[in-house]
Amino acid sequence: xxxxxxxxxxxxxxxxxxxxxxxxxxxxxxxxxxxxxxxxxxxxxxxxxxxxxxxxxxxxxxxxxxxxxxxxxxxxxxxxxxxxxxxxxxxxxxxxxxxxxxxxxxxxxxxxxxxxxxxxxxxxxxxxxxxxxxxxxxxxxxxxxxxxxxxxxxxxxxxxxxxxxxxxxxxxxxxxxxxxxxxxxxxxxxxxxxxxxxxxxxxxxxxxxxxxxxxxxxxxxxxxxxxxxxxxxxxxxxxxxxxxxxxxxxxxxxxxxxxxxxxxxxxxxxxxxxxxxxxxxxxxxxxxxxxxxx
Ligand SMILES: Cc1cc2nc3c(=O)[nH]c(=O)nc-3n(C[C@H](O)[C@H](O)[C@H](O)COP(=O)(O)OP(=O)(O)OC[C@H]3O[C@@H](n4cnc5c(N)ncnc54)[C@H](O)[C@@H]3O)c2cc1C
Numbered sequence: 232x233x234x235x236x237x238x239x240x241x242x243x244x245x246x247x248x249x250x251x252x253x254x255x256x257x258x259x260x261x262x263x264x265x266x267x268x269x270x271x272x273x274x275x276x277x278x279x280x281x282x283x284x285x286x287x288x289x290x291x292x293x294x295x296x297x298x299x300x301x302x303x304x305x306x307x308x309x310x311x312x313x314x315x316x317x318x319x320x321x322x323x324x325x326x327x328x329x330x331x332x333x334x335x336x337x338x339x340x341x342x343x344x345x346x347x348x349x350x351x352x353x354x355x356x357x358x359x360x361x362x363x364x365x366x367x368x369x370x371x372x373x374x375x376x377x378x379x380x381x382x383x384x385x386x387x388x389x390x391x392x393x394x395x396x397x398x399x400x401x402x403x404x405x406x407x408x409x410x411x412x413x414x415x416x417x418x419x420x421x422x423x424x425x426x427x428x429x430x431x432x433x434x435x436x437x438x439x440x441x442x443x444x445x446x447x448x449x450x451x452x453x454x455x456x457x458x459x460x461x462x463x464x465x466x467x468x469x470x471x472x473x474x475x476x477x478x479x480x481x482x483x484x485x486x487x488x489x490x491x492x493x494x495x496x497x498x499x500x501x502x503x504x505x506x507x508x509x510x511x512x513x514x515x516x517x518x519x520x521x522x523x524x525x
Pocket of ligand 1: 333336346350
Protein backbone atom coordinates (compact mmCIF):
# COMPACT_ATOMS: atom_id res chain seq x y z
CA UNK A 232 0.00 0.00 0.00
CA UNK A 233 1.25 3.48 -0.88
CA UNK A 234 0.60 4.97 2.57
CA UNK A 235 3.49 6.81 4.19
CA UNK A 236 4.79 5.62 7.55
CA UNK A 237 4.78 8.00 10.51
CA UNK A 238 7.68 10.42 10.78
CA UNK A 239 8.57 13.73 12.41
CA UNK A 240 8.28 16.74 10.10
CA UNK A 241 10.52 19.80 10.44
CA UNK A 242 10.22 23.00 8.40
CA UNK A 243 13.24 25.18 9.23
CA UNK A 244 12.94 28.93 8.64
CA UNK A 245 16.58 29.55 7.71
CA UNK A 246 19.52 27.73 6.20
CA UNK A 247 21.25 27.83 9.61
CA UNK A 248 18.26 26.19 11.29
CA UNK A 249 18.18 23.58 8.52
CA UNK A 250 21.86 22.80 9.10
CA UNK A 251 21.32 22.51 12.86
CA UNK A 252 18.47 20.07 12.25
CA UNK A 253 20.42 18.06 9.68
CA UNK A 254 23.27 17.82 12.21
CA UNK A 255 21.11 16.94 15.25
CA UNK A 256 18.85 14.45 13.43
CA UNK A 257 21.74 12.72 11.68
CA UNK A 258 21.19 9.68 9.47
CA UNK A 259 17.65 8.98 10.73
CA UNK A 260 16.41 12.12 8.88
CA UNK A 261 16.05 12.93 5.18
CA UNK A 262 16.09 16.33 3.54
CA UNK A 263 13.04 17.08 1.37
CA UNK A 264 13.37 19.47 -1.60
CA UNK A 265 10.81 18.81 -4.38
CA UNK A 266 10.01 15.32 -3.11
CA UNK A 267 9.68 13.79 -6.61
CA UNK A 268 12.27 11.11 -5.80
CA UNK A 269 12.10 11.03 -2.01
CA UNK A 270 8.33 10.66 -1.54
CA UNK A 271 8.19 7.87 -4.14
CA UNK A 272 10.94 6.00 -2.31
CA UNK A 273 9.04 6.44 0.95
CA UNK A 274 5.76 5.32 -0.60
CA UNK A 275 7.46 2.27 -2.02
CA UNK A 276 9.00 1.55 1.41
CA UNK A 277 12.51 1.68 0.00
CA UNK A 278 13.39 4.05 2.85
CA UNK A 279 11.67 4.84 6.15
CA UNK A 280 13.24 7.99 7.60
CA UNK A 281 12.22 8.88 11.18
CA UNK A 282 12.23 12.57 10.29
CA UNK A 283 11.85 14.83 7.25
CA UNK A 284 13.56 18.21 7.07
CA UNK A 285 11.67 20.25 4.49
CA UNK A 286 14.00 22.82 2.89
CA UNK A 287 11.80 23.46 -0.16
CA UNK A 288 10.65 26.95 0.90
CA UNK A 289 13.95 28.37 2.12
CA UNK A 290 14.55 31.59 0.18
CA UNK A 291 18.31 31.31 0.83
CA UNK A 292 18.32 28.07 -1.16
CA UNK A 293 16.33 29.32 -4.16
CA UNK A 294 17.07 31.44 -7.21
CA UNK A 295 19.36 32.06 -10.14
CA UNK A 296 22.09 34.71 -10.25
CA UNK A 297 23.45 35.32 -13.71
CA UNK A 298 25.74 38.30 -14.29
CA UNK A 299 27.35 39.32 -17.57
CA UNK A 300 30.97 38.15 -17.59
CA UNK A 301 30.69 36.48 -14.16
CA UNK A 302 29.25 33.02 -14.75
CA UNK A 303 26.21 32.10 -12.70
CA UNK A 304 24.96 30.63 -9.44
CA UNK A 305 21.92 28.40 -9.14
CA UNK A 306 20.73 27.63 -5.63
CA UNK A 307 19.94 24.00 -4.82
CA UNK A 308 16.15 24.30 -4.31
CA UNK A 309 15.59 26.14 -7.59
CA UNK A 310 12.89 24.34 -9.53
CA UNK A 311 13.78 22.63 -12.80
CA UNK A 312 10.91 24.59 -14.44
CA UNK A 313 12.51 27.91 -13.39
CA UNK A 314 15.83 26.83 -14.90
CA UNK A 315 14.08 25.80 -18.13
CA UNK A 316 12.32 29.19 -18.31
CA UNK A 317 15.27 31.45 -17.40
CA UNK A 318 16.11 33.68 -20.37
CA UNK A 319 19.56 34.46 -18.94
CA UNK A 320 20.40 30.78 -18.57
CA UNK A 321 19.00 29.99 -22.02
CA UNK A 322 21.38 32.60 -23.42
CA UNK A 323 24.51 31.50 -21.53
CA UNK A 324 23.98 27.79 -20.84
CA UNK A 325 21.49 26.42 -23.42
CA UNK A 326 22.68 22.84 -22.83
CA UNK A 327 21.45 23.09 -19.22
CA UNK A 328 18.10 24.72 -19.99
CA UNK A 329 17.48 22.17 -22.75
CA UNK A 330 18.31 19.29 -20.36
CA UNK A 331 15.95 20.85 -17.79
CA UNK A 332 13.19 20.97 -20.40
CA UNK A 333 13.63 17.23 -21.02
CA UNK A 334 13.28 16.14 -17.38
CA UNK A 335 9.98 14.35 -16.70
CA UNK A 336 6.74 16.21 -17.35
CA UNK A 337 5.54 19.75 -16.59
CA UNK A 338 4.08 18.49 -13.34
CA UNK A 339 7.43 16.98 -12.33
CA UNK A 340 9.48 20.01 -13.41
CA UNK A 341 7.48 22.47 -11.30
CA UNK A 342 8.20 20.35 -8.19
CA UNK A 343 11.67 18.91 -8.85
CA UNK A 344 14.83 20.87 -7.96
CA UNK A 345 18.31 20.97 -9.45
CA UNK A 346 19.81 20.03 -6.07
CA UNK A 347 17.49 17.04 -5.78
CA UNK A 348 18.44 15.82 -9.25
CA UNK A 349 22.13 15.76 -8.28
CA UNK A 350 21.66 14.52 -4.69
CA UNK A 351 19.53 11.59 -5.89
CA UNK A 352 22.65 10.82 -7.96
CA UNK A 353 20.96 8.51 -10.46
CA UNK A 354 23.31 7.53 -13.30
CA UNK A 355 20.45 8.32 -15.73
CA UNK A 356 19.69 11.79 -14.33
CA UNK A 357 19.19 14.57 -16.82
CA UNK A 358 21.29 17.43 -15.43
CA UNK A 359 24.66 16.03 -14.19
CA UNK A 360 26.16 15.63 -17.69
CA UNK A 361 25.50 19.23 -18.81
CA UNK A 362 26.44 20.58 -15.36
CA UNK A 363 29.75 18.74 -15.54
CA UNK A 364 30.44 19.66 -19.18
CA UNK A 365 29.85 23.32 -18.29
CA UNK A 366 32.40 23.08 -15.47
CA UNK A 367 29.83 23.61 -12.70
CA UNK A 368 30.84 23.07 -9.09
CA UNK A 369 28.63 22.24 -6.12
CA UNK A 370 28.89 24.19 -2.88
CA UNK A 371 28.15 21.98 0.13
CA UNK A 372 27.23 23.62 3.44
CA UNK A 373 27.65 22.39 7.00
CA UNK A 374 27.65 24.21 10.34
CA UNK A 375 31.44 24.48 10.12
CA UNK A 376 31.35 26.19 6.72
CA UNK A 377 31.22 25.51 3.00
CA UNK A 378 33.27 23.32 0.67
CA UNK A 379 33.10 22.98 -3.09
CA UNK A 380 33.88 20.38 -5.75
CA UNK A 381 33.18 19.50 -9.37
CA UNK A 382 29.78 17.91 -10.05
CA UNK A 383 31.40 14.73 -11.39
CA UNK A 384 33.33 14.34 -8.11
CA UNK A 385 30.24 15.01 -5.99
CA UNK A 386 28.26 12.15 -7.54
CA UNK A 387 29.64 8.74 -6.54
CA UNK A 388 26.97 6.43 -8.00
CA UNK A 389 23.29 5.56 -7.68
CA UNK A 390 21.98 7.46 -4.58
CA UNK A 391 25.55 7.97 -3.39
CA UNK A 392 27.35 11.30 -3.26
CA UNK A 393 29.91 13.23 -1.28
CA UNK A 394 27.45 14.70 1.28
CA UNK A 395 28.51 13.87 4.84
CA UNK A 396 26.19 13.72 7.82
CA UNK A 397 25.21 17.27 8.80
CA UNK A 398 25.64 18.72 5.30
CA UNK A 399 23.29 19.92 2.58
CA UNK A 400 23.87 20.91 -1.02
CA UNK A 401 23.69 24.70 -1.03
CA UNK A 402 24.25 25.85 -4.62
CA UNK A 403 25.92 25.35 -8.00
CA UNK A 404 28.50 27.78 -9.36
CA UNK A 405 29.23 28.09 -13.07
CA UNK A 406 32.23 29.64 -14.79
CA UNK A 407 31.57 32.15 -17.55
CA UNK A 408 31.55 30.26 -20.88
CA UNK A 409 34.91 30.60 -22.65
CA UNK A 410 35.22 32.79 -25.75
CA UNK A 411 34.37 30.83 -28.97
CA UNK A 412 32.79 27.95 -27.05
CA UNK A 413 29.48 26.13 -27.08
CA UNK A 414 27.96 23.26 -25.13
CA UNK A 415 25.23 20.94 -26.42
CA UNK A 416 23.15 18.25 -24.68
CA UNK A 417 21.35 15.24 -26.10
CA UNK A 418 19.58 12.16 -24.76
CA UNK A 419 17.91 9.02 -26.03
CA UNK A 420 14.99 7.27 -24.35
CA UNK A 421 12.88 4.40 -25.55
CA UNK A 422 9.88 6.58 -26.35
CA UNK A 423 9.10 10.27 -26.75
CA UNK A 424 6.73 10.48 -23.80
CA UNK A 425 8.06 10.98 -20.27
CA UNK A 426 10.92 8.53 -20.01
CA UNK A 427 14.13 8.15 -18.04
CA UNK A 428 17.08 8.24 -20.47
CA UNK A 429 18.87 5.12 -21.65
CA UNK A 430 21.84 7.39 -22.34
CA UNK A 431 22.58 11.09 -22.35
CA UNK A 432 25.57 13.30 -23.10
CA UNK A 433 26.84 16.87 -23.10
CA UNK A 434 29.72 18.16 -25.21
CA UNK A 435 31.43 21.49 -24.59
CA UNK A 436 33.87 22.65 -27.29
CA UNK A 437 36.12 25.71 -27.19
CA UNK A 438 37.91 26.95 -30.32
CA UNK A 439 41.09 28.92 -30.83
CA UNK A 440 40.82 32.51 -32.16
CA UNK A 441 40.83 31.14 -35.73
CA UNK A 442 37.39 29.70 -34.87
CA UNK A 443 38.38 26.38 -36.45
CA UNK A 444 41.03 24.70 -34.32
CA UNK A 445 39.74 22.92 -31.23
CA UNK A 446 41.33 24.29 -28.05
CA UNK A 447 39.39 22.36 -25.40
CA UNK A 448 36.73 19.67 -25.22
CA UNK A 449 34.74 18.34 -22.28
CA UNK A 450 32.43 15.50 -23.18
CA UNK A 451 30.40 13.90 -20.39
CA UNK A 452 28.27 10.75 -20.71
CA UNK A 453 25.29 9.78 -18.56
CA UNK A 454 23.74 6.37 -17.92
CA UNK A 455 26.74 4.42 -19.19
CA UNK A 456 28.62 4.28 -15.91
CA UNK A 457 27.68 4.50 -12.22
CA UNK A 458 28.37 8.26 -12.33
CA UNK A 459 28.84 10.97 -14.98
CA UNK A 460 31.67 9.72 -17.16
CA UNK A 461 34.07 12.42 -18.32
CA UNK A 462 35.74 11.34 -21.55
CA UNK A 463 39.53 11.36 -21.78
CA UNK A 464 39.70 9.84 -25.25
CA UNK A 465 37.57 12.40 -27.10
CA UNK A 466 39.60 15.45 -25.97
CA UNK A 467 42.84 13.54 -26.72
CA UNK A 468 41.55 12.93 -30.24
CA UNK A 469 40.15 16.38 -30.99
CA UNK A 470 42.40 18.92 -29.25
CA UNK A 471 44.51 20.88 -31.74
CA UNK A 472 42.46 19.59 -34.71
CA UNK A 473 40.01 21.14 -37.14
CA UNK A 474 36.88 19.01 -37.17
CA UNK A 475 36.41 16.76 -40.22
CA UNK A 476 33.82 14.07 -41.01
CA UNK A 477 36.50 11.45 -40.31
CA UNK A 478 37.21 12.93 -36.86
CA UNK A 479 33.48 13.01 -36.08
CA UNK A 480 33.30 9.25 -36.73
CA UNK A 481 36.42 8.67 -34.62
CA UNK A 482 34.97 10.77 -31.78
CA UNK A 483 31.95 8.45 -31.74
CA UNK A 484 34.25 5.41 -31.55
CA UNK A 485 36.38 7.03 -28.83
CA UNK A 486 33.32 7.70 -26.65
CA UNK A 487 32.07 4.14 -27.22
CA UNK A 488 35.44 2.73 -26.17
CA UNK A 489 35.10 4.41 -22.75
CA UNK A 490 31.40 3.76 -22.01
CA UNK A 491 30.74 0.98 -19.50
CA UNK A 492 26.99 0.49 -19.78
CA UNK A 493 24.93 -2.23 -18.14
CA UNK A 494 21.80 -3.95 -19.45
CA UNK A 495 18.63 -3.11 -17.53
CA UNK A 496 14.89 -2.58 -18.04
CA UNK A 497 15.53 0.47 -20.22
CA UNK A 498 18.12 -0.85 -22.67
CA UNK A 499 20.76 -3.47 -23.31
CA UNK A 500 24.42 -2.63 -22.87
CA UNK A 501 24.93 -3.13 -26.63
CA UNK A 502 22.16 -0.66 -27.50
CA UNK A 503 23.56 1.91 -25.08
CA UNK A 504 26.99 1.63 -26.77
CA UNK A 505 25.37 2.30 -30.16
CA UNK A 506 23.50 5.28 -28.75
CA UNK A 507 26.67 6.72 -27.20
CA UNK A 508 28.40 6.62 -30.58
CA UNK A 509 25.47 8.38 -32.24
CA UNK A 510 25.20 11.03 -29.50
CA UNK A 511 28.94 11.75 -29.60
CA UNK A 512 28.94 12.17 -33.39
CA UNK A 513 25.91 14.45 -33.26
CA UNK A 514 26.88 16.57 -30.26
CA UNK A 515 30.53 17.06 -31.24
CA UNK A 516 29.35 18.35 -34.61
CA UNK A 517 26.62 20.55 -33.13
CA UNK A 518 28.85 22.03 -30.41
CA UNK A 519 31.65 22.69 -32.95
CA UNK A 520 29.31 24.47 -35.37
CA UNK A 521 27.77 26.51 -32.55
CA UNK A 522 31.24 27.43 -31.20
CA UNK A 523 32.20 28.75 -34.65
CA UNK A 524 29.22 31.12 -34.45
CA UNK A 525 29.85 32.13 -30.81
C1 LIG B 1 7.18 10.84 -13.09
C2 LIG B 1 8.63 11.18 -12.88
C3 LIG B 1 9.45 11.40 -13.97
C4 LIG B 1 10.79 11.71 -13.80
N1 LIG B 1 11.58 11.92 -14.91
C5 LIG B 1 12.88 12.23 -14.74
C6 LIG B 1 13.71 12.48 -15.88
O1 LIG B 1 13.28 12.42 -17.03
N2 LIG B 1 15.02 12.78 -15.66
C7 LIG B 1 15.54 12.85 -14.39
O2 LIG B 1 16.72 13.15 -14.25
N3 LIG B 1 14.77 12.64 -13.30
C8 LIG B 1 13.46 12.33 -13.44
N4 LIG B 1 12.68 12.09 -12.34
C9 LIG B 1 13.31 12.10 -11.00
C10 LIG B 1 13.18 13.40 -10.20
O3 LIG B 1 12.10 14.17 -10.60
C11 LIG B 1 14.45 14.25 -10.26
O4 LIG B 1 15.57 13.49 -9.86
C12 LIG B 1 14.35 15.52 -9.40
O5 LIG B 1 15.25 16.48 -9.88
C13 LIG B 1 14.59 15.31 -7.92
O6 LIG B 1 14.52 16.55 -7.28
P1 LIG B 1 13.62 16.79 -6.00
O7 LIG B 1 13.77 18.20 -5.62
O8 LIG B 1 12.22 16.32 -6.23
O9 LIG B 1 14.37 15.84 -4.97
P2 LIG B 1 13.81 15.13 -3.64
O10 LIG B 1 12.92 14.00 -4.00
O11 LIG B 1 13.28 16.15 -2.69
O12 LIG B 1 15.20 14.59 -3.06
C14 LIG B 1 15.95 13.59 -3.73
C15 LIG B 1 17.12 13.19 -2.82
O13 LIG B 1 18.04 14.26 -2.71
C16 LIG B 1 18.17 14.70 -1.35
N5 LIG B 1 18.24 16.16 -1.43
C17 LIG B 1 17.47 16.98 -2.20
N6 LIG B 1 17.92 18.24 -2.12
C18 LIG B 1 18.95 18.24 -1.26
C19 LIG B 1 19.84 19.27 -0.80
N7 LIG B 1 19.75 20.54 -1.20
N8 LIG B 1 20.82 18.90 0.06
C20 LIG B 1 20.93 17.61 0.47
N9 LIG B 1 20.16 16.60 0.04
C21 LIG B 1 19.17 16.92 -0.82
C22 LIG B 1 16.93 14.15 -0.63
O14 LIG B 1 17.18 13.94 0.74
C23 LIG B 1 16.71 12.87 -1.39
O15 LIG B 1 17.57 11.86 -0.90
C24 LIG B 1 11.33 11.80 -12.49
C25 LIG B 1 10.48 11.60 -11.37
C26 LIG B 1 9.15 11.32 -11.56
C27 LIG B 1 8.28 11.13 -10.37
